[in-house]
Amino acid sequence: MKTALILAFVALSASTNAGPGEKLPTSASPDIRVAQAQLKTLVSHAAYIVKERIAYTNAVLCLQKKTARSPASWAPGAKSRYDDWVATHIDQTLQIHYTGNFLGWHRYFIWEYEQALRNECGYKGTQPYLNWGLSAASGMEASPVWDGSKTSMSGNGAFINQSGLDVVLGGNGLPEIYLPTGTGGGCITSGPFVNMTVNLGPAALTLPGNITEVNPNGPLSYNPRCLKRDLTDELNQRFANFSAIIDNILAPKTVYNFQMQMQGIPGSGNIGVHGGGHYSMGGDPGRDVFVSPGDPAFYLHHGMIDLVWTAWQMLDPENRIYGKNAIAGTNTFLNQPPSENTTLNTGISIGWAGRGINVTMRDVMSTVGGPFCYVYA
Ligand SMILES: *[C@@H]1O[C@H](CO)[C@@H](O)[C@H](O)[C@H]1NC(C)=O
Ligand SMILES: *[C@@H]1O[C@H](CO)[C@@H](O)[C@H](O)[C@H]1NC(C)=O
Ligand SMILES: *[C@@H]1O[C@H](CO)[C@@H](O)[C@H](O)[C@H]1NC(C)=O
Numbered sequence: 001m002k003t004a005l006i007l008a009f010v011a012l013s014a015s016t017n018a019g020p021g022e023k024l025p026t027s028a029s030p031d032i033r034v035a036q037a038q039l040k041t042l043v044s045h046a047a048y049i050v051k052e053r054i055a056y057t058n059a060v061l062c063l064q065k066k067t068a069r070s071p072a073s074w075a076p077g078a079k080s081r082y083d084d085w086v087a088t089h090i091d092q093t094l095q096i097h098y099t100g101n102f103l104g105w106h107r108y109f110i111w112e113y114e115q116a117l118r119n120e121c122g123y124k125g126t127q128p129y130l131n132w133g134l135s136a137a138s139g140m141e142a143s144p145v146w147d148g149s150k151t152s153m154s155g156n157g158a159f160i161n162q163s164g165l166d167v168v169l170g171g172n173g174l175p176e177i178y179l180p181t182g183t184g185g186g187c188i189t190s191g192p193f194v195n196m197t198v199n200l201g202p203a204a205l206t207l208p209g210n211i212t213e214v215n216p217n218g219p220l221s222y223n224p225r226c227l228k229r230d231l232t233d234e235l236n237q238r239f240a241n242f243s244a245i246i247d248n249i250l251a252p253k254t255v256y257n258f259q260m261q262m263q264g265i266p267g268s269g270n271i272g273v274h275g276g277g278h279y280s281m282g283g284d285p286g287r288d289v290f291v292s293p294g295d296p297a298f299y300l301h302h303g304m305i306d307l308v309w310t311a312w313q314m315l316d317p318e319n320r321i322y323g324k325n326a327i328a329g330t331n332t333f334l335n336q337p338p339s340e341n342t343t344l345n346t347g348i349s350i351g352w353a354g355r356g357i358n359v360t361m362r363d364v365m366s367t368v369g370g371p372f373c374y375v376y377a
């Protein structure tokens, strides 16, 4: 079977692939003729990167032009094939976060998304991931993911003065966490998704000033609006820097501790790399736990979540893939309401987003098992 390599969107400079099969030089050759060939390789690498990125965002735009499969009787707001993913995530949010299936469900979700880009939109490349550590170091707006260029994922939202307003998470029995606002806040202004319409939600959109916005007609109803972002370096740097990433891979010795550190232990004040990645994008639907896949950057963010999980699993594959540290938790958000433990036999359905097949947790535990055959590069 062909191995689908998942390449980094921002980590590409560290990749050893110039194009398919080509090795990138790592230091200048003193031999003038070899150095000439090195230059050629580097130039073709640059062209390859630009083409790959645009091919990816074009495939996403293609998915946004195709008709939804979700029945209008269930999700009248789902207009495009892309919306099928958003609707499924909205529908299942309280059964797929702070649960035993969190990691496996999202691995399957982004993998099926990649399959749709390939099978329905002719994409030939790999699913990129967003390396939060790099954008924490460079500043988000300087990152090729967020710089707003035509090879980016579109950039920041238009500036709105949110001075003095925090985003307040928690409540409803959970301690409040105050998060700073970012440097945008409004509609995105450039890049491939500048004309995109967000159709679904909000379901629980946290706005600056301790306000939560909910669509009174229900999150699956039609509510067309622009894509907003509020890039927040402070959150990227505080919760999803390289040390935070490595600590999440090396410190937790049980899967329970691993996934809790990643999502943020309630009451700790830390939102983890998962929360750090999400909230540093900000905006609508980025700050809405239910509707967040409505921002195309979601799939790059969760690619990085999957990379971190994979790295953690491979430090002890015997116990962390199918063994005693494979799965912990139940099938409801922090076990509210109480539900059964997630096991290798627990089913995963992604509804109308997928291809009508259901898998089990066992099928999604290894990146080279079940339906998968990929590695990270
Ligand atoms: C934002 O508004 C505050 C007052 O609410 C004002 O002090 C501040 O100068 C404004 N900032 C910008 C960048 O306009
Ligand atoms: C967005 O729409 C405007 C106005 O129709 C058009 O000029 C522009 O090319 C579009 N941009 C993209 C990236 O689709
Ligand atoms: C935020 O809003 C919630 C719900 O309205 C309220 O209980 C809480 O006290 C508010 N917190 C702050 C800091 O205003």
Ligand SMILES: *[C@@H]1O[C@H](CO)[C@@H](O)[C@H](O)[C@H]1NC(C)=O
Binding pocket: 237, 238, 239, 240, 241, 243, 244, 270
């Ligand atoms: C990196 O992240 C960790 C964990 O969130 C945090 O404690 C630390 O202060 C961060 N480091 C920097 C330099 O921001």
Ligand SMILES: *[C@@H]1O[C@H](CO)[C@@H](O)[C@H](O)[C@H]1NC(C)=O
Binding pocket: 341
């Ligand atoms: C569910 O998991 C918990 C924690 O590992 C364990 O204590 C409990 O016995 C399990 N329940 C069942 C029904 O297997």
Ligand SMILES: *[C@@H]1O[C@H](CO)[C@@H](O)[C@H](O)[C@H]1NC(C)=O
Binding pocket: 347, 348, 349, 356, 357, 358
């Ligand atoms: C997949 O799972 C869903 C939800 O559990 C269920 O409604 C559906 O019938 C299942 N589909 C198949 C083909 O088993």
Ligand SMILES: [Cu+2]
Binding pocket: 089, 096, 097, 106
């Ligand atoms: Cu999710």
